Amino acid sequence: MAKQTVAVDALTRLTRALEILPNVGPKTAQRMAYELLQHNRQGAEELIVSLQSALLQVQHCRLCNTFCEGTECTLCADPGRDPKRLMIVHMPVDVASMEQAHCHDGLYFVLMGQVSSAQNMDLNHIALDKLVNRLQNNDIEEIIIATNFTADGDATAYVLAQLLKNFPAKVTRLARGMPLGGELEYVDAGTLAQAVYERRQVK
Numbered sequence: 001m002a003k004q005t006v007a008v009d010a011l012t013r014l015t016r017a018l019e020i021l022p023n024v025g026p027k028t029a030q031r032m033a034y035e036l037l038q039h040n041r042q043g044a045e046e047l048i049v050s051l052q053s054a055l056l057q058v059q060h061c062r063l064c065n066t067f068c069e070g071t072e073c074t075l076c077a078d079p080g081r082d083p084k085r086l087m088i089v090h091m092p093v094d095v096a097s098m099e100q101a102h103c104h105d106g107l108y109f110v111l112m113g114q115v116s117s118a119q120n121m122d123l124n125h126i127a128l129d130k131l132v133n134r135l136q137n138n139d140i141e142e143i144i145i146a147t148n149f150t151a152d153g154d155a156t157a158y159v160l161a162q163l164l165k166n167f168p169a170k171v172t173r174l175a176r177g178m179p180l181g182g183e184l185e186y187v188d189a190g191t192l193a194q195a196v197y198e199r200r201q202v203k
């Protein structure tokens with residue numbers, strides 16, 4: 001018997017594609033698809049073009065691993081930054097929060113994720129290998145662990161502290177002045193700055 005193939009219509013295909021977005025289930029994806037097709041076809045065109053150009057142009061900075069266009073981001077290329085202090089954060093949004101709080105004039109390393117305490121400390125999705133490379137050829141004096149004050153942020157900080165034992169630099173972590181369960185991106189600039197100034201030594 002000939003194998004039957006089920007053709008997926010264009011609307012279903014679009015809905016399924018939208019479901020890859022975080023926190024978007026089938027119902028929300030369907031609403032988004034209807035909205036774009038019914039009310040915002042121009043917005044949909046812009047979405048296609050901007051997504052295509054971002055996929056082509058955006059890559060990871062060779063030094064700090066954040067998103068950038070070109071091989072190095074503007075922060076890493078800035079000679080005014082203090083290369084002796086390296087702050088490790090989860091995501092590019094955390095770099096933006098720190099920069100808004102004006103409390104760190106050193107460089108960053110962006111893990112692009114966090115260790116999941118619920119999934120047996122899965123390390124594969126954070127950039128530990130790249131971090132180790134980054135630490136090998138420079139004169140960093142202090143490494144500041146600036147992970148979230150959540151279960152996964154604590155798990156990430158623990159993994160980092162173990163890893164950083166092999167390096168000569170002093171290791172510190174943000175003070176727990178932040179609200180419990182605090183994710184850096186939702187903490188106000190004043191509280192964040194305070195947590196950086198009062199950071200405690202881990203090693």
Ligand SMILES: [Zn+2]
Pocket residue numbers: 061062063064065066072073074075076077
């Ligand atoms: Zn960079």
